[in-house]
Amino acid sequence: MKTSRRLGLVLLSLALGACQQEAQGRQPSSTPPAPVKPPVTDVTAKDYVGPTLPRAHVRLKDAFGGVHRVEVEVAATRDSRERGMMWRTEFAEGKGMLFLFPQESMQGFWMRNTLIPLDIIFITADLRVAGIVSRAVPRSMETRSVGAPSQYVLEVPGGWAEKVGVRKGSPVEFEGVSNIRIDP
Structure with missing residues (x-):
C-alpha cells in the first residue's frame, strides 16, 4: 500500500x-x-529592415514655367543612400527619393538590386538640375553620372522628367528638408 x-x-x-x-x-x-535569428545588417539584402525615412517635398520647374511637386523619402545617411530604391517593385507617380550628400561632388549611381526603371536627377548645391539620367535600366552595376558636380540626387519613376518637361538647368526647391541632418 x-x-x-x-x-x-x-x-x-x-x-x-x-x-x-x-x-x-x-x-x-x-x-x-x-x-x-539575428537582425539583417546588410543594407543591400532583400530582407533588411531599416528605419523609416523622413518625408519632404521637392518642387521642380519645367521648361514651360509649370511647377511639379514630388513627395519624397529622404536618404541622408550612408546606409539609406546605399539602400536607396533597392528591392521595390513599384514607384507611384508623384513620388520620389531624395539623396542628400554633405557636399557637392561628382555623384555616381548604380541600379544594383533596383527592380524598376528610374530617372536620376542630379541637383547642384545652388538648386539647379545639373543633368538627368533617363530610364536607368534596373539591376545594372553600371555607374550613372552626368559628368557635373551635384549635392543632391532625386530618383523618380522612369520617363517622368521627360514627360513633365524637367530639363538640365531647371530650378529646384526643397520643402521640409532644412531640419534633416546629413550624415557623411
Missing part, C-alpha cells in the same frame, strides 16, 4: 509540474526553443 501511495504522489507531482510549466507559457517537452 505504501508503494502505491508513493507512486501516486510521484505521478501527482509530475502532473503538477507540467501544469505549472504550461501556466508559465513553457512547454513541458524537452525540445529546445528555436534559435532567434
Whole structure:
C-alpha cells in the first residue's frame, strides 16, 4: 500500500509540474526553443529592415514655367543612400527619393538590386538640375553620372522628367528638408 501511495504522489507531482510549466507559457517537452535569428545588417539584402525615412517635398520647374511637386523619402545617411530604391517593385507617380550628400561632388549611381526603371536627377548645391539620367535600366552595376558636380540626387519613376518637361538647368526647391541632418 505504501508503494502505491508513493507512486501516486510521484505521478501527482509530475502532473503538477507540467501544469505549472504550461501556466508559465513553457512547454513541458524537452525540445529546445528555436534559435532567434539575428537582425539583417546588410543594407543591400532583400530582407533588411531599416528605419523609416523622413518625408519632404521637392518642387521642380519645367521648361514651360509649370511647377511639379514630388513627395519624397529622404536618404541622408550612408546606409539609406546605399539602400536607396533597392528591392521595390513599384514607384507611384508623384513620388520620389531624395539623396542628400554633405557636399557637392561628382555623384555616381548604380541600379544594383533596383527592380524598376528610374530617372536620376542630379541637383547642384545652388538648386539647379545639373543633368538627368533617363530610364536607368534596373539591376545594372553600371555607374550613372552626368559628368557635373551635384549635392543632391532625386530618383523618380522612369520617363517622368521627360514627360513633365524637367530639363538640365531647371530650378529646384526643397520643402521640409532644412531640419534633416546629413550624415557623411
